[in-house]
Amino acid sequence: MSSLNDKGFNEDPVNFINKLKPIEAKRSKEAVWSTLELMLDKPLKKQGNVISKNSRKWQIAASLIFVMLFASVFGSKFYKKSVRAIAGKQEIAFLPDGSEVHLNSKSEISYNPIWWKVNREVDLKGEAFFKVKKGKKFTVVSNIGITTVVGTSFNIFARNNHYVVTCLTGKVKVVSVKTKQETLITPNQMVRFSDDGKIQLNSNVNAKLATYWSVGKFVFTQVALDEVLSEIELRYGVKIENLSNSKELYTGNFNKENDIELALNLVCKPFGLEYKKLPSGAYLIQRTL
Template sequence: MNDKNTENTDKAILHFIQGNADDKEKAAVLKWLNENPENRKKLFKQKDLWNAAEIDSDRLKELENTEWLALQNRIETSKVRRGFFKELIKIAAIVVVALGVGWISHYFYTDSVSTRKVEMRTVEAIKGQIKEVFLADGTHVWLNAGSQLSFPSDFTEKNREISLHGEAYFEVTSSEKNPFLVKTGNHTVKVTGTKFNICEYPEDKMIETTLVEGKVKIISGNFFKDLYPGEQATFYTETAEVLIGEKDFDIYTAWREGRYEFRNESVDKVFQIMERWWDVEIDYSKEEFKYEYISGVLRKHKPIKQHFEVINELVPIDYKIDDDNITVKLK
């Protein structure tokens, strides 16, 4: 990248963290983030610097963009400046990226440096959304539609505990001494550093934990069980029964990319997913579709009508789409 392109990217990043980037600048930042995983860390650091300036000094806030970029460069290359900002930037920066049909919207949360209180925060991915969340310890979370994540604004040495309602995929930063705990009701997943998916929608009456990489421990009452990559634990909430078996984890994590793969899945379950992903209400008889199972792929970026046409090829149906309300019956 030449100097001119670097300068333009730096300005785009600055406008982005200030919240006033235009579409072209947002696209440049997204491209820059995808070029190197280290760029995410750089973005967090620059956001922390800007937040610190907002909290600490009106004079810093009034700097022109070129002056701010120059100051930021001096801070990053100066041991003295880094020391000065060390206390100032003890902020729990959390980035939430909402993935929707339009552009990406960003939300930044920071704690007050003066009080440094640890508060509980909640992020919700409403129907029709998939969100990315970066927690204070660097843990990366994808939150599926119709899901809610509650977490502390900062993690203490003895506490890395969050709660989940719905579905999420986690990439947890490693810490043997400080395990990461995900609670779903009376069910807990204990993590020391790994990649895994948890699905806990109440209507499913089960909690599925699928391990992609690393190691997790399933804890439920007096039940303790370690999972290994490629394994899935299914906890049935009504009976407290736990089943563990090998699964193709790609099927259970593809939703992060806006793709849901299902093999011999009940039509009822597919309709539930469609309701969450397209934010619609599907009126159908669970009893009528009780014995209907299909295989296929849902793609979030495609019209829901197209998916009903495909379902009709597998299970003959009559359906009527009226805005956000859809009526479906077997032929």
């Protein structure tokens, strides 16, 4: 084996460590480990039973570099990259494997790009439409439910205590965090969680309707007025206060117009409601006088 002197290791170890920073940018981990092995194999100069101070420095340097490498690998496991769509906007995220995620307004995903090949897992808050590339298991996690697929397309609505999954292609496994109940759904099937976390299956839906939000459309079928107004509020990025106390259900579909007042007129007029814009920019919904 070549001696350490042949490798130029008579220099101070502090200078050597400085040359390694940042380790990831200049040298591979394999190269650094090879260097450390040479350090540890260096014969210790002795004077009686006293170890050479320079050799001791190299041992300390090797330990420091090991800690740096361990921290780098361990820390990367908890690194997360996030993509967020603010209120009134929508975003498209492309994951490391080419999978595509359309984010509805006020929604967010996060994932670990470094460990992606090992674990394709996404955390979701809000609503998103996924087009997943075939490969290893792909998991979407929220506080309410966990959805697992291999390669398929599906829509997830996960806001507050509401959780709805609609399958467009392939097969989707859905698990309730609260009850641990699970089910497998196929195209044109949808599951919705009840307030106590139980899974409710609808085996005959038009799955495409669940994704119309991604192309600028509103589609509602027997939806409570409060929920309709909440969706308009999110997608236009405005505040809407409903004072009507209406318990009626709304059915209708319309395009997302540039003017929010066109949308409010379509929703409010059938129920004898009116909207009023406040100086703050918010809207007030109330009964027609």
